[in-house]
Amino acid sequence: MKYLTFATATLAATAAWAETPELIVYTYDSFTSDWGPGPAIEKSFEEACACDLKLVGLGDGAALLARLKLEGARSDADVVMGLDTSLIAAAKETGLFTETAVNAEYTLPVEWNDTVFAPYDWGYFAFVHNKDLTPPANFKALGDSDLKIVIQDPRSSTPGLGLLMWVKAAYGDEAPAIWDALADNVVTVTKGWSEAYGLFLEGEADMVLSYTTSPAYHLIAEEDDSKAAAEFDEGHYMQIEVVGTLAGSDQPELAEKFLNFMVSDAAQAILPTTNWMYPAVTPAAGLPEGFETLTVPTKALLTPADEVPEIREEALAEWLKALSR
Amino acid sequence: MAQSVVPINPVILSRKTGISAAFLVLALILLALIAVLSRAEAGTGLGAGDWAAIRFTVTQALCSALLSVLFAVPVARALARRRFAGRVALVTLLGAPFILPVIVAVLGLLTVFGRSGWLNVGLEFLGFPTVSIYGFHGVVLAHVFFNMPLATRLLLQGWQTIPSERFRLAAQLRLTPSSMFRAVEWPMLVQVIPGALALVFVICLTSFAVALTLGGGPRATTIELAIYQAFRFDFDLGRAALLSVVQLVLAGSMALIALRFVPSISVGGGLDRVMPRWDARGGMQRLGDGFVITVAALFLLVPLAAVVLRGLMGLPSMPPTVYHAAGISVIVAVASIFVLLALALPMAGWIVGRRAGGVEAVGLLGLSASPLMIGTGWFIVINPYADPFDFALPVTVLVNAMMALPFALRILVPPMRDTVQRYGRLSAMLGLRGWALWRVLLLPRLRAQIGFSAGLTGALSMGDLGVIALFADPERVTLPLQMVRLMGAYRMDAAAGAALLLLGLSLGIFWICDKGGRWRAEA
Numbered sequence A: 001m002k003y004l005t006f007a008t009a010t011l012a013a014t015a016a017w018a019e020t021p022e023l024i025v026y027t028y029d030s031f032t033s034d035w036g037p038g039p040a041i042e043k044s045f046e047e048a049c050a051c052d053l054k055l056v057g058l059g060d061g062a063a064l065l066a067r068l069k070l071e072g073a074r075s076d077a078d079v080v081m082g083l084d085t086s087l088i089a090a091a092k093e094t095g096l097f098t099e100t101a102v103n104a105e106y107t108l109p110v111e112w113n114d115t116v117f118a119p120y121d122w123g124y125f126a127f128v129h130n131k132d133l134t135p136p137a138n139f140k141a142l143g144d145s146d147l148k149i150v151i152q153d154p155r156s157s158t159p160g161l162g163l164l165m166w167v168k169a170a171y172g173d174e175a176p177a178i179w180d181a182l183a184d185n186v187v188t189v190t191k192g193w194s195e196a197y198g199l200f201l202e203g204e205a206d207m208v209l210s211y212t213t214s215p216a217y218h219l220i221a222e223e224d225d226s227k228a229a230a231e232f233d234e235g236h237y238m239q240i241e242v243v244g245t246l247a248g249s250d251q252p253e254l255a256e257k258f259l260n261f262m263v264s265d266a267a268q269a270i271l272p273t274t275n276w277m278y279p280a281v282t283p284a285a286g287l288p289e290g291f292e293t294l295t296v297p298t299k300a301l302l303t304p305a306d307e308v309p310e311i312r313e314e315a316l317a318e319w320l321k322a323l324s325r
Numbered sequence B: 001m002a003q004s005v006v007p008i009n010p011v012i013l014s015r016k017t018g019i020s021a022a023f024l025v026l027a028l029i030l031l032a033l034i035a036v037l038s039r040a041e042a043g044t045g046l047g048a049g050d051w052a053a054i055r056f057t058v059t060q061a062l063c064s065a066l067l068s069v070l071f072a073v074p075v076a077r078a079l080a081r082r083r084f085a086g087r088v089a090l091v092t093l094l095g096a097p098f099i100l101p102v103i104v105a106v107l108g109l110l111t112v113f114g115r116s117g118w119l120n121v122g123l124e125f126l127g128f129p130t131v132s133i134y135g136f137h138g139v140v141l142a143h144v145f146f147n148m149p150l151a152t153r154l155l156l157q158g159w160q161t162i163p164s165e166r167f168r169l170a171a172q173l174r175l176t177p178s179s180m181f182r183a184v185e186w187p188m189l190v191q192v193i194p195g196a197l198a199l200v201f202v203i204c205l206t207s208f209a210v211a212l213t214l215g216g217g218p219r220a221t222t223i224e225l226a227i228y229q230a231f232r233f234d235f236d237l238g239r240a241a242l243l244s245v246v247q248l249v250l251a252g253s254m255a256l257i258a259l260r261f262v263p264s265i266s267v268g269g270g271l272d273r274v275m276p277r278w279d280a281r282g283g284m285q286r287l288g289d290g291f292v293i294t295v296a297a298l299f300l301l302v303p304l305a306a307v308v309l310r311g312l313m314g315l316p317s318m319p320p321t322v323y324h325a326a327g328i329s330v331i332v333a334v335a336s337i338f339v340l341l342a343l344a345l346p347m348a349g350w351i352v353g354r355r356a357g358g359v360e361a362v363g364l365l366g367l368s369a370s371p372l373m374i375g376t377g378w379f380i381v382i383n384p385y386a387d388p389f390d391f392a393l394p395v396t397v398l399v400n401a402m403m404a405l406p407f408a409l410r411i412l413v414p415p416m417r418d419t420v421q422r423y424g425r426l427s428a429m430l431g432l433r434g435w436a437l438w439r440v441l442l443l444p445r446l447r448a449q450i451g452f453s454a455g456l457t458g459a460l461s462m463g464d465l466g467v468i469a470l471f472a473d474p475e476r477v478t479l480p481l482q483m484v485r486l487m488g489a490y491r492m493d494a495a496a497g498a499a500l501l502l503l504g505l506s507l508g509i510f511w512i513c514d515k516g517g518r519w520r521a522e523a
Helices: A038-049 A061-074 A085-093 A139-144 A158-185 A193-201 A214-222 A252-262 A305-324 B015-039 B048-081 B087-093 B102-113 B118-125 B136-161 B164-172 B177-205 B209-214 B223-232 B237-261 B283-317 B321-352 B358-368 B371-382 B388-430 B434-445 B447-462 B467-471 B479-487 B492-518
Strands: A022-027 A052-057 A079-084 A117-130 A149-152 A186-190 A207-211 A227-230 A236-246
Touching (some): A022 A252, A038 A252, A061 A085, A061 B371, A085 A158, A085 A236, A085 A305, A117 A252, A186 A193, A193 B479, A207 A227, A214 A227, B048 B136, B048 B237, B102 B136, B102 B283, B102 B479, B136 B209, B321 B434, B321 B447, B321 B492, B371 B467, B388 B467, B447 B492
Parallel strands (some): A022 A052
Antiparallel strands (some): A079 A236
């Protein structure tokens, strides 16, 4: 999850001249922050690999892909972590990624059989609000209400794209009408998850597009139980975050080792209370205390990865049309 | 300014270095554009959204310019004819918003005008409907906040040029305030207003950070923001290049037109002269001026106060990485100052030696070209040979210096021309040429202007959130970027602290350069 976007000085200090092999992983900013999963993941992996793990935070998930395209085959990166199912097709189309043999006993709500990317965590998109608000029961009720929401740009952020796919998966051809109704509820569209959540916490909106797991952050990290995720009766769209190896990597074995590590219990146990998402494989010790209080949608929505590009084009055009007015 | 009959030999100034500097600026921009075009796939073209962005950009820039100048007229008039305690401080503070880092200002504006900001809490308490700061209004509000003070300063300069004899004469003729306005002040305004309008219009035309934070999505996207989206999100280099060209042509041609009108920007000195105004003694006049000054001061100072207040509370919760980022920002700002001076001084010298101001147009390219386009272009150029990350800071420094170049030229050229016309013949007789000419004649006489330009560059560079947003990398984070990241990380207190630090550093570097330039210098 895109909490805690912020770079660490410890990263800047990693020895670049050492003889130990270096594995470079591109990811989103929040992953590498002091209070994100980065430091713990790095420590745990380096203990086992006799290598230097360099996590490079580069904005939001969708922006990662553009960065890779810009660098092309020259990229120093060995591994990319933080794309999601909505971006898998576009990522494969670049031809920059290579297959992986990683497999695990995933506890995802869906079957996983992608041979290029491995899932490391997942969650349901949801509108987060303060508990003193009675949330609407679905998008139609939200569109009819006076509630103010903050959403993310689908071109730059994975939640923004997730919302497009959500509305499309729930309403199909009715989606334009839903967006027309929602347009006057949207206070602003931010480029990433972080900005949107920040505005919500500042009181700039009644609800923000985030995840059903967001309230767990407030509950566990801040001992604040005032936030909740609204349950929508048309179902909730899922996000599965994935990690993959670049074909141009000069450390293919180390990269494969890292992918295996990410789905291992050691890494999976770190993710829930640092990345604030559900782990892809439930850790042996179970989910942390507090996760049982979260909203669990009764219906999960997910568009197959290979069908996303076509739907995205259409949905983006509809979205742009409704919101430019 | 007396017209000199002495032909000034451009060679005694800096023709060669001037040409080189101008050429360097041109090359930096054009190479970047070519690099982007080379990677672009043909046939994308501009979509409906892009045309909407172009329309929005022009409309908001027009509104921002008109409102900024409209509000600036009464404020400048009131300041020109009133003497009160704190007037000098207020005039100085009027310079602050322009050099304020955009994201700091946005934080302040949100605290005051946001949905749960001070204004709306007050409105709600009194039972009035609340106002929204997002979308068109938000962008225009922020632009007026940034540029109204600049316009006020330019107009105030205009008022200072009116000889006080005219006011004395008008007083003897017992002109009423309104006929005084028509007869004395209006003719001056007609000369100054077009320049102020043009300058604000061009500045707002290339707006990025304001639209990024207050835009509100597809409804309020500027061209620069559309370029950013095309680069970063769609990775559509063709469309980004096309948009860059549109921006370059639109802003560039506006800037060329503006060049005819834009008044020279004079340094702080002289703005504290208050002429006796017999026409403004009436109680109503006094009340009106007082009201105007109070409203303007509140509009400009309350958001600043909000930043300071929240920042003080947030200072303790700032992580050490903020100081690391602050260090990097200071280095970038200082380097930008040196690069700027290395470009601006020879260019100014060359311009002074010529009749037409064609070279200054090259300087304006820096204002019209998209920093994001330049950044991406250089990324593409560097990528095959070296790690572009290693060049993130040098490219940022160059782009920052180029952004400040047009302002520096406007500040430097007029007094330099004056100096050359006054002393050119003497120096020629003494055989002063090249470096010696600079050292003995030009630099000492232009100290105040050089200091002012350096301060402006340092402050703008300190708060810039352009190229670095594209090259963002954990090891090379500037303070504005770090602040944005903190804001995105739930750390609003720490972000507010960083904002205060950023505010202090921006104003500090400006103050040091400006004061340094005027220190012990004769007025």
